[in-house]
Every structure is written in structure tokens, then in C-alpha cells.
Amino acid sequence: MSDLGLLTSYLGIKVEQTGDVIRLKKKNYVLWLFEQSGMQECNSVSMPLEARFNSIIGSLRYLIHTRPDITYYVGYLSRYMEAPTTEHLAALNRIL
Numbered sequence: 001m002s003d004l005g006l007l008t009s010y011l012g013i014k015v016e017q018t019g020d021v022i023r024l025k026k027k028n029y030v031l032w033l034f035e036q037s038g039m040q041e042c043n044s045v046s047m048p049l050e051a052r053f054n055s056i057i058g059s060l061r062y063l064i065h066t067r068p069d070i071t072y073y074v075g076y077l078s079r080y081m082e083a084p085t086t087e088h089l090a091a092l093n094r095i096l
Helices: 027-037 049-063 068-078 086-095
Strands: 013-018 021-025
Touching: 013 027, 027 049, 049 068, 049 086, 068 086
Parallel strands: none
Antiparallel strands: 013 021
16 A cells, blocks of 8 residues: 555545545536536537436436535436426426
């Protein structure tokens, strides 16, 4: 076993350690998610509602490990993955 110093990255999560504070960041993942969901520069995406909704929910479920503030909302919207409406998509866009 060898000491490689402070952890800086793990499974795509950027780790910042200063003093007694550890910050976990997924900026690049979030930017990728915006790009994948068509939210980058507010461009529209021509995907069926269900496929887009399910894809974004799945990505957000991965993100909640470092963003507990959105856990409830993502969990709530996850209930509608089988038959999302435009209202659910609007709520999803608000989370993004």
C-alpha cells in the first residue's frame, strides 16, 4: 500500500479537501447532463417525452449522491417515469 496524498477524484466526482471540510463536486457531469438533456443554451431536443424524461431522471438519480437537496424532488418525479406528462417535464426542467 502506498500513500498517494489527498484524494482529488473518484468515479468522476471531484474531491476538494481543505482543513476539516470535504467538498464533492460534479461540475463536468452536470454540464454533460445539461448537454444531454438539451438544456445547454436552452436548445430544444427532438426526443420522445418518455425517453428524454427517463434519461434525465436516471442521470439525476446518480447526481443526488452529491446533491441531497434535490433528492426528494427527483424521487417524486421518478414515480412518473412510465407515463410522464408535459407538467412532469416542466418540473424536471425546474430541477435542472
